[in-house]
Amino acid sequence: MTTPEHEPPAPQPADPEFEDRVHRSSAGIAGGVLLLAIILWLGIDALVAGEGRTPWLALAGIILAVPLVVAFTLRPAVYVNADRLRVRNPFRVIVLPWGQVSGLRSGYSNEVLDRSGTKYQLWAVPVSxxxxxxxxxxxxxxxxxxxxxxxxxxxxxxxxxxxxxxxxxxxxxxxxxxxxxxxxxxxxxxLRELREARENAATAQGGVTVRWAYEIVGPALAGAVVLAILIALG
Incomplete structure (x- = not known):
């Protein structure tokens, strides 16, 4: 009885040659921390000392404001490695392999364009x-x-x-x-130099993926709905 030959294991995708390098706006982070401190200070004071509908309005305002401040100040970041560019914007996360990046543009804002012509703004890299x-x-x-x-x-x-x-x-x-x-x-x-060097690499190919940040959108929408209801009820 012959023993069947073992099939070789399937090849595993290679790890990126370089770990992610992260770029974030230090000014945005500092501003976000300051805004959050002010919002929480005023909101908690209204929750504790407010009367009537004031605590409820304060609570709805906190639920609405905190996710928005986090989205536009603390959240934006750009993650870069040898295979792809990952852009974390206020409400979306976009992953672009270098093979899908057609260009990077700087004007009044910094943007990345994919092969289909869609452009994505780099919130973490503001133009100064x-x-x-x-x-x-x-x-x-x-x-x-x-x-x-x-x-x-x-x-x-x-x-x-x-x-x-x-x-x-x-x-x-x-x-x-x-x-x-x-x-x-x-x-x-x-980024332009890295894209030119890696756009034809085998590990830098694939499709563009876009994911909505429901952890930000959900609480903000909930706070907006509660606040609108409280205001409508007078």
């Missing part, structure tokens, strides 16, 4: 016109310093890239001759 002006002033000063130091052979070091997948990216520390850029613009430059 003030930061761009500050970077332009620093670039002008650095150029003047470089001109003065050219005769002595000294060159000013510059800030490196934000991601660093597989070595130096578009950062100026590695090249020493690139322009000084605002932090958000440097991050977008690094």
């Amino acid at each position: 016109l003030r930061g761009r002006k500050r970077a332009a002033r620093q670039e002008a000063r650095a150029a003047a310093v470089d001109e003065r130091g050219a005769g002595t052979g000294r060159a000013g070091g510059r800030t490196g890239g934000a991601l660093g997948f597989g070595g130096p990216g578009r950062g100026q520390e590695a090249r020493g001759d690139g322009p000084i850029r605002a932090a958000g613009d440097r991050f977008m430059d690094d």
